[in-house]
Amino acid sequence: MDRCLYCNQSLEHGATLIELLINHDVLCPMCRHELIRNKKKFIINNIPVDACYIYNDFFSSLLVQYKDCMDEALKSVFLFNHRMIFHVKYWGYTLVPMPSSKDKIKDRGFNHVLGMFEWCKNEKYCCLEKTSNQKQVTSTSIQRQKMIGNIRCTKDVKHIKKILLVDDVCTTGSTLKGALEALSSFEGKIKIFVIATHPLNLKKVVR
């Protein structure tokens, strides 16, 4: 019997009849229902941001299990139900993941943002690098402002036509603003996609 990748219950646990018939998910319905879908966009530097989910306690636990407890198998759960629409919406875009520090990737043994998009066939291009290692959650607003200047583009992007910046969570938007600044000489189209957003981003326009 297949089991939920997060809670290890049977995939039939809590399922309705319809879910039993059509469900091919990797999370059980109980876990899937804890993830709150988002359809609103918000703006960072005039660029609309797509976010799949609202960042809530369940999403936070799932992300901790994946990236801090290094449960790499969970990489497929985040966009499992979004794959078709993602392909249609972002066809032809080159995915540029937000940078993690090299030490974190080494400790973890995998790039957690790239892992979430491993299923998709878009070209991936890791051209952004953090120039200092600050943990955003504990940083002050002044430090976050500084962080905008702490991302640099390390590779040529002239051959790319369209970039999709991707990240796991958008909290304040400062990391994404830093990435946009690092890519300011890029002349093609840029869109932004994050797996989850802090609910406050949906209440105001991020400047």
Ligand SMILES: [Zn+2]
């Ligand atoms: Zn579950």
